[in-house]
Amino acid sequence: MTDAPAQGSRGLHGDIAPGDEIERHDISHAIRGYLIGLALATLLTGVSFYIARNTLVWEPSIPIALSVLAIAQMGVHLVFFLHITSGPDNINNVMALAFGLLIVMLLVFGSLWIMTHLSHNVMPMERIMQMQR
Amino acid sequence: VSAGAHVLPSGVARGPMEVGSVHAHAAALTEEPIGHGVAKRIVVAYGFWIFLISDIILFAALFATYAVLTDATAGGPSGRELFDLRIVAVETGCLLLSTVFCGIAGIGAQARHDRLYYGAMAATFVLGATFVAIELHEFATMIHEGAGPSRSAFLSGFFALIGCHGMHVTAGLLWLLTMMAQVRAKGWRADILRRLLCFALFWHTLDIIWVALFSLVYLVGVAP
Numbered sequence: 139m140t141d142a143p144a145q146g147s148r149g150l151h152g153d154i155a156p157g158d159e160i161e162r163h164d165i166s167h168a169i170r171g172y173l174i175g176l177a178l179a180t181l182l183t184g185v186s187f188y189i190a191r192n193t194l195v196w197e198p199s200i201p202i203a204l205s206v207l208a209i210a211q212m213g214v215h216l217v218f219f220l221h222i223t224s225g226p227d228n229i230n231n232v233m234a235l236a237f238g239l240l241i242v243m244l245l246v247f248g249s250l251w252i253m254t255h256l257s258h259n260v261m262p263m264e265r266i267m268q269m270q271r
Numbered sequence: 272v273s274a275g276a277h278v279l280p281s282g283v284a285r286g287p288m289e290v291g292s293v294h295a296h297a298a299a300l301t302e303e304p305i306g307h308g309v310a311k312r313i314v315v316a317y318g319f320w321i322f323l324i325s326d327i328i329l330f331a332a333l334f335a336t337y338a339v340l341t342d343a344t345a346g347g348p349s350g351r352e353l354f355d356l357r358i359v360a361v362e363t364g365c366l367l368l369s370t371v372f373c374g375i376a377g378i379g380a381q382a383r384h385d386r387l388y389y390g391a392m393a394a395t396f397v398l399g400a401t402f403v404a405i406e407l408h409e410f411a412t413m414i415h416e417g418a419g420p421s422r423s424a425f426l427s428g429f430f431a432l433i434g435c436h437g438m439h440v441t442a443g444l445l446w447l448l449t450m451m452a453q454v455r456a457k458g459w460r461a462d463i464l465r466r467l468l469c470f471a472l473f474w475h476t477l478d479i480i481w482v483a484l485f486s487l488v489y490l491v492g493v494a495p
Contacts, residue, residue: 153313153317154313155312155313155315155316155317155468156316156317156319156320156472157316157320157377157468157471157472157475158312158316158468165378165379165382165384165387168378168381169375169378172371172374172375172378173371175371175374176367176368176371179367180367183363183367183482183485186485186486186490187356187360187490190356190490190491190493190494191356191493193495197494197495200491200494200495201487201491201494204486204487204490204491204494205486205487207486208482208483208486208487211482211486212479212482212483215370215475215478215479215482216479219370219371219374219475219478220472220475220476220479230317231317231320234317234320234321234324235320235324237324238324238325238327238328241328241331242327242328242331245328245331245332245335246331246334246335246338248335249335249336249338249339250335250338250339253339
């Protein structure tokens with residue numbers, strides 16, 4: 139086999155299903171991956187619950203801190219539970235996810251942005267009621 | 272058997288499960304006989320992955336609605352008064368453990384280890400059912416206190432978002448029981464294993480969505 143077809147077939151047939159793992163170890167080895175994920179997820183969850191109820195973090199920044207921790211935990215879940223990796227066999231899975239995340243960001247931040255401006259520019263309901271009197 | 276069967280070159284060795292062409296990397300991915308079943312596993316799981324991403328977008332739309340309406344309490348109770356973080360912590364623990372057991376069930380299926388598979392699936396079911404029961408209790412308490420979905424725009428958004436996730440988990444529980452029954456009735460067939468992979472993807476994704484919900488709905492809702 140020459141080099142060129144080998145590289146081509148890697149993209150075409152070297153793919154891996156989302157959720158599948160490449161290396162196939164014994165059972166205890168595979169379970170250990172899930173337990174590492176569980177430990178990391180538990181740690182991040184614990185920190186989230188802790189900072190939400192304490193003044194450890196500067197109060198106005200708590201929502202940002204919680205968002206960062208949530209994104210980190212989603213990353214842990216993706217890597218350790220769904221086996222989505224940065225490897226070449228995972229490019230298709232990652233690209234689909236990246237496109238989904240783009241839409242998610244547009245939806246969430248777009249909605250918040252537009253609605254914040256709207257509520258800034260629209261007269262409060264009490265004022266409208268007063269004018270109608 | 273499958274859409275790809277007509278491209279089958281004559282004389283290719285056929286596995287007992289599936290008819291198909293030979294792929295170079297097939298043997299590295301599964302112990303099944305080399306055949307079209309391996310490529311189909313990738314195609315099926317990838318298609319389901321795209322469905323799950325569209326499901327995540329559905330949740331993003333519901334979340335955007337909720338986020339816009341969090342302050343629209345119409346004089347009614349806000350999240351700070353309604354959310355009980357101890358309940359949320361138990362729910363989070365249940366779902367996180369169930370997702371790990373779901374992964375272990377997948378390992379049991381790959382190893383054709385019956386006891387590991389059925390045990391881990393049963394644990395997944397019990398933890399998932401506990402989650403749904405706690406959530407239903409939380410909803411019932413809120414509605415009983417007059418904080419139902421019709422009280423304010425905030426509560427409409429809350430019930431739509433959290434309720435949609437709860438309905439997904441409930442559907443997942445039914446799917447889980449179906450998969451236990453199918454493995455029992457049909458054995459470790461390639462098509463059953465594909466469905467099992469899709470179920471595992473579904474269950475793991477529901478937990479990822481729950482991470483966003485407990486962090487950004489409950490914890491941000493009660494944060495000082």
